[in-house]
Amino acid sequence: MNCARTVLAALVATTALAGPTALPALAADAPVIALSNSFYGNDWRRQMVDSFTAAAEQAKSEGLISNFVVLNGDGSVPQQQSQIADLILRGVDAIAINAASETALNDIISKACSAGIAVIAFDSLLTADCAHTLGFDFTAYKTEQAEATLKLIGDKGNVIVVRGVKGSGPDEQMNAAQMAVLKQHPDVNIAATVYGQATAPVAQAAIANVLPSLPKIDAVLGQGGSDDYGIAQAFEQYGGEYEGHMPVIEGGGSADFIRWWAAQHKAHGYTTTSMNTTPGIGGAAFWVALALADGKEVPKEMTMPVAVVEEANLDEYADMPQGRIVSPTYTQEWVNEKLLDAPAD
Amino acid sequence: MGEVLNMSRQAEPAAAQSPKPAVVSLSDARVTYGPTVAVDGLSLVIRPGEVIGLVGANGAGKSTLMRVLCGAATPETGTLSVADAPVDFDRYGPSEAHVRGVRIVWQELSLCANLTVAENMFVERPDVGASALGWRRPFRRLARESLDAVFPGAEIGVDRAVGDLPIGQRQMVEIARAATAPGLSLLILDEPTSSLDAVRSRQLRDFVRARSAEGLAVIFISHKLGEVLDIASRVFVMRNGRAVMDAPAVEVTPTRLVEAMGGKDAVSATARPPATRGEALAHIGGALTAPLGGDITLHAGEIVGVAGLEGDGQKPLLERLFRARAHDRDVTRNARVAYVSGDRAREGVFPLWPVSANIAIGRIAERAPLSRVSARKERQAAEPFAERLDLDRSRFSSNILELSGGNQQKALAARALASEADILILEDPTRGVDIGTKRAFYEVAREAARRGKLVIWHSTEDAEFAECDRVLVMAAGRITAELTGEEISEERVLATAFAGREAAGDAAGAQRGNLSLALARLALRNAALVGLVIVCAALVWLNPMVASAFGIELLLGPAVALTLIAFAQMFIVGGSEIDLGVGAFASLVNVLSATLLVSSPVLGVGALLAGLAGYGLMAGIIRLRAVPAIVVTLGASFVWYGLGYSLQPSPGGAAPEWLRAITQWSITGVPTPLVLILVFTLIASLLHRSRLGTVLRGFGSSPLALERSGWSPLRYSIIRYVIAGAFAGAGGLVITAMNGASDINAGSGYTLLAVAAVVLGGCRLLGGFISPVGVAAGAVTLSLIGALLGALGVSTDFNAAVQGLLMISVLGLRALVEREDT
Known part of the structure; x- marks a missing residue:
């Protein structure tokens, strides 16, 4: 179980600089689990860290772990590299990592692996060979949502495509999925493509910039984060022909958007689709990391489900507190059943 | 040409007797700046061995005329021959003038303040051969010899930065540098003695006399008419851009000179009523006045002179009077103060x-x-x-x-x-000012005193102390004599100053600094190293495993790329510019080397070279179009990102095998990243210390000085940017090698971290002062802070704040020590 510390001690001993030094004073038997989160500046990430912490607290009180560590970064690669180096030297047993870059952390992660630390990358994944991954199937859920959205406008009309974080893997996958769906809908015309960076103010500004030059828009395909509410705001602000006749804006599960949808629904019978990646993945990642630290069999690649809000269950979410994102809480049982025991694809 | 010679023959019989060919002959030159006519159809023939005393009121066109002679200004009309060979103005710049033996010592000193005396020698005389390593040695010798030739016994340390020297010594270095150049045929001295004391001024005149006897022609421009008449063989007076007098010096008196220049009431020395003393405004005591045996009180309504030989503590005294800090018990004042610096x-x-x-x-x-x-x-x-x-x-x-x-x-x-x-401190206020203005200035100061102000006056021209009610004579940092009323005369001031210096013994003794301040200065000059030691010590204390080779390898791995990128930023900052695209460029190289360089190596290498050319192009745009670097590099950063996005829409790729081999080797017990950082730092240091690096530093602080010494700003700007591009590119390659893949977004954090590392490393954002070791230490420190805060259990929300506070406190402390320094 404590192979990580054994390997680390061996490494230190061979280098002989520190001599027969004592390992960090952590409790001997139960493992230590760490979260390395690259960025802490939006609601999604905060909720994710909260879900990790809640799961960890529970495990600690049950004696399943001796301790846990949470390190949040500033979004930059050097910062996260430095934090992971610290975690390795502390001799933690497993690291759950939401990465600042798909590739730029590979070097430090392979060092973590060779020090005997189990690594589970989740949400923003990385490509180091030794890491297990727990991701969302962006292609699948965006295909599903785009089809549902286009169905709402009768498979014809003008759409705006709002892209996400430029140069990131998820943006590439989600956009490819949307484009594939659009290709099968010859009557749907792409009026504009803009970058919303998955952030409300950016998306709002980007839409507001292009709206005056566009024909009447029937739907907007987004990428989530908080871009949904920004897009809705841009149309609200523009007013005119859209007043009371909002286009179908793809939702990304933010409370602001769900409340706006509910209000529009009440007033004008408005409807749309909402699917989102769930911040509850933080808790799921914890339980996977614990399983790894305990030496259990864990699939190399795992996929998380997404959260769906429809007209049918809209009322359940209509009074969500502001700043929250639709997400269930994933328990250890759920993780064991749905992720660890799931047959490999 | 013949006509010009005739004219000069009529005007100046002394020259006609000389059969030797003219060193320089300028005819009918006209220079205008907008509506101002600076030089108005002027002709001048100078023969070997002549010492021409050039005088004229401020703005008479003297400096402009000299600019024409030494290639720094082009006249609209007129011709110039040097050693009987006509000059093509299109190609006649400072370096061409040097080749032809014409050199000038500028009134506005044109040394690079951040370079040492020896390095300044190299900047002016790059042709002197030297080996690649230890190239400074011949220039040290040259500097020492030159100074000794002109100013025997000057004893200026040739390894001291010129900026640390007092202004008088700077002037001495500048004069010695130009005056001892080989092949010199015409030496132009523009206000050479404005900051020299009487002894140095005499030494310079002796030197000029000796060299002119050997055939050197000299133009001596000065407002100190006594000196001019003492040294010149011929006097040339300018007024409103024209020559108004050209006569042998023996035929000229100071009175005639002043009249020719257009000065008014120059003859009558100001008759003045005895000063009426008002209330006490300032007080000097303690060690400063120990030789006098009593304190000195300065009153409203007085003009008090501060005299002494150059560097004997006059300027520090004025500054203490100006600052009057609370802890300074020896120098106090109780009124508001204004300061005019020479x-x-x-x-x-x-x-x-x-x-x-x-x-x-x-x-x-x-x-x-x-x-x-x-x-x-x-x-x-x-x-x-x-x-x-x-x-x-x-x-x-x-x-x-x-x-x-x-x-x-x-x-x-x-x-x-x-x-x-209520108190006016005038530090050499009439430096480089003509006699008419001086007179007016004395009268205004006098009137200010009458109106109840205290005027404290320091001058390098001892005759000026005749205007004072009291003169405090300083020697070796202390006030050794107080002269009043009739006692005040040029001779007396000088004699007292010398006596004081002899009494004080070795003047150098006064320079002894305060030990704790010296230690603090040392620590701050190496702030980054000190910071690094503290951070490392803290990390080891928290977790001893950090000190193992494995720990060092882990923690320093990410610092390698940052160090390289910080070096890139350092070279740009050394040129007093900033590169906002340095992280983006490293990212682009990261992408290029993980994609193109793998799939088609030839194309990849070509693309990398094109990137470097892009850096050179940026320098060209910045220099030729005078666009601020911050704008160009910011624009370029978007170009680098744009190229990166189109090459690789999402992260991935692979590293070329040979590239991985460079960083992925390992010797047991030796942390690879540490070795890499040391090697790169050594390379940057060698570059920094090389002749090329010296020229780049010179351009960073005094571009005009370098240009006047004949260096091309464009060429060295391009070189600077290509060096920076190479370091940033190396950073990108290291990222690829370590991660075996690329991500265009991964480098965005590096740009500002690199700036932070450069600042922590002790470089000045104003340019000229850079330190590769400091920058490397800064980069490593910054990349360790995340780990340190993690280990301390401090919330990572504070991370950025801690980095910022670290930077601000280093800058603040440095500023504090620099203030103590002055």
Whole structure:
């Protein structure tokens, strides 16, 4: 179980600089689990860290772990590299990592692996060979949502495509999925493509910039984060022909958007689709990391489900507190059943 | 040509007797700056061995005429021959003038303040051969020999930075540098003695006399008419861009000279009533006045002179009077103070402002921060003083740098006079000012004293102390004598100063610094190293495993790329610019090397070279089109990102095998990243210390000086940027090698971290001062902070704040020590 510390001690001993030094004073038997989160500046990430912490607290009180560590970064690669180096030297047993870059952390992660630390990358994944991954199937859920959205406008009309974080893997996958769906809908015309960076103010500004030059828009395909509410705001602000006749804006599960949808629904019978990646993945990642630290069999690649809000269950979410994102809480049982025991694809 | 010779024969019989060919002959030159005619159809023939004393009021066109002779200005009309060979003005620049044996010592000193005396020697004489390593040695010797030749016994350390020398010594270095150049046929000295004391001034004149006997022609420009008549064989007087007198020196008297220049009431020395002493405004005591055996009190209504030999503590005394810090018990004052510095370029003028604003700021600075400022009212307040100093009212709205040196000094004097301070400190206020203005200045100072102000006056021209009621003579940092009334005379001041210095024994003894301050300075100069040691010690204390080779390898791995990128930023900062695209460029190289370089190596290498060429192109745009670097590099960063996104829409790729081999080797017990960082730091240091690095540093702090020594700003700008591009590119390659893949977004954090590392490393953002070791230490420290805070259990929300606080406290402490230094 404590192979990580054994390997680390061996490494230190061979280098002989520190001599027969004592390992960090952590409790001997139960493992230590760490979260390395690259960025802490939006609601999604905060909720994710909260879900990790809640799961960890529970495990600690049950004696399943001796301790846990949470390190949040500033979004930059050097910062996260430095934090992971610290975690390795502390001799933690497993690291759950939401990465600042798909590739730029590979070097430090392979060092973590060779020090005997189990690594589970989740949400923003990385490509180091030794890491297990727990991701969302962006292609699948965006295909599903785009089809549902286009169905709402009768498979014809003008759409705006709002892209996400430029140069990131998820943006590439989600956009490819949307484009594939659009290709099968010859009557749907792409009026504009803009970058919303998955952030409300950016998306709002980007839409507001292009709206005056566009024909009447029937739907907007987004990428989530908080871009949904920004897009809705841009149309609200523009007013005119859209007043009371909002286009179908793809939702990304933010409370602001769900409340706006509910209000529009009440007033004008408005409807749309909402699917989102769930911040509850933080808790799921914890339980996977614990399983790894305990030496259990864990699939190399795992996929998380997404959260769906429809007209049918809209009322359940209509009074969500502001700043929250639709997400269930994933328990250890759920993780064991749905992720660890799931047959490999 | 013949006509010109005839003219000069008529005007100047002494020259006609000389059969030797002219060293320089200028005919009918005309130079205008906008509406101002600086040189108006002037002709001048100079023969070997002649010493021409060139005098004229401020703005008479002397400096412009000299610029023409040494290739720094091109006349609209006229011809110039040097050693009987006609000059093509299109190709006649400073370096061509050097080749032809014409050199000038500028009135505005043109040494690189951040370079050592020896390095400044190299900048002027790059042709002297030297080996690649230890290339400074011949220049040290050369500097020492040159200084000894002109100023025997000067004992200026040739490894000291010129900026650390007092202004008089800087002037000595500059004179020695030009005066001892080989193949010299004409030496132009523009106000060479303005900051020299009487001894050094005499040494210089002796040197000039000796060299002119050997055939060197010299033009000696000075407002100190006594010196001019002492040294010159021929006197040439200019007024409004024309020659108004050209006669053998023996036939000329000071009175005639002043009349020719157009000075007024120059003859009669100011008769003045005895000073009426008002209330005590300042007090000097303690160690400073120990030789006198008593304290000194300065009163309202007095003009007090501060005299002494160069570097004997006059300027520090003035600064202590100005600052009057609470802990300074020896020097106190109880009234408001205004300061006029003779070193106008460095601490006087606001170069971007018009004359009127330069005058008004003195008054405005005394008011409450939010009070209203009316340009018209300020102008009205300044006018009487400016007028009394003969400063032309029509030039009020010109930029201050368009005025001649003397007129700039007038504006600064007007600033102090117009302010409402009760104490005026004048530090060599008439440096480079013509005799007419000097007279006006004395009268204005006198009147200020009459109106109840205390005027404290330091001058390098001992004759000026005749204007004072009291003179404090300093030697070796202390006041050794106090002269009053009849005792004050040029001879007496000089004699007392010498006596004082002898009594004080070795003058160097006074320079002994305070040990704790020296230690603090040492620590701050190496702030990054100290920071690194502290951070490392803390990390090891928290977790001893950090000290193992494995720990070092882990923690330093990410610092390698940052160090390289910080070096790139360092070289740009050394040129007083900043590169906002350095992280983006490293990312682009990261992407290029993980995609193109793998799939088609030839194309990849070509693309990398094209990237470097892009850096060179940026330098070209910045220099030729005068676009600020911050704009160009910011624009370029978007280009780098754009290229990166289109090459690789989402992260991935692979590293070429050979590239991985460079960083992925390992020797047991030796942390690879540490070795890499040391090797890169060594490379950057060698580059920094090399001749090329020295020229780049010179350009960073004094581009004009380098240009005047014949170096091309464009070429060295391009070299600087290509070096930076190479380091940033190396950073990108390291990222690829370590991660085996690329991500265009991964480098965005590096740009600002690199700036932070450069600042922590002790480089000045104003350029010229860089330190590769410091920058490497800064980069490593910054990349360890995340780990340190993690280990301390401090919330990572504070991470950025801690980095920022670290930077600000280092800068703040450094500023504090620099203030103590002066």
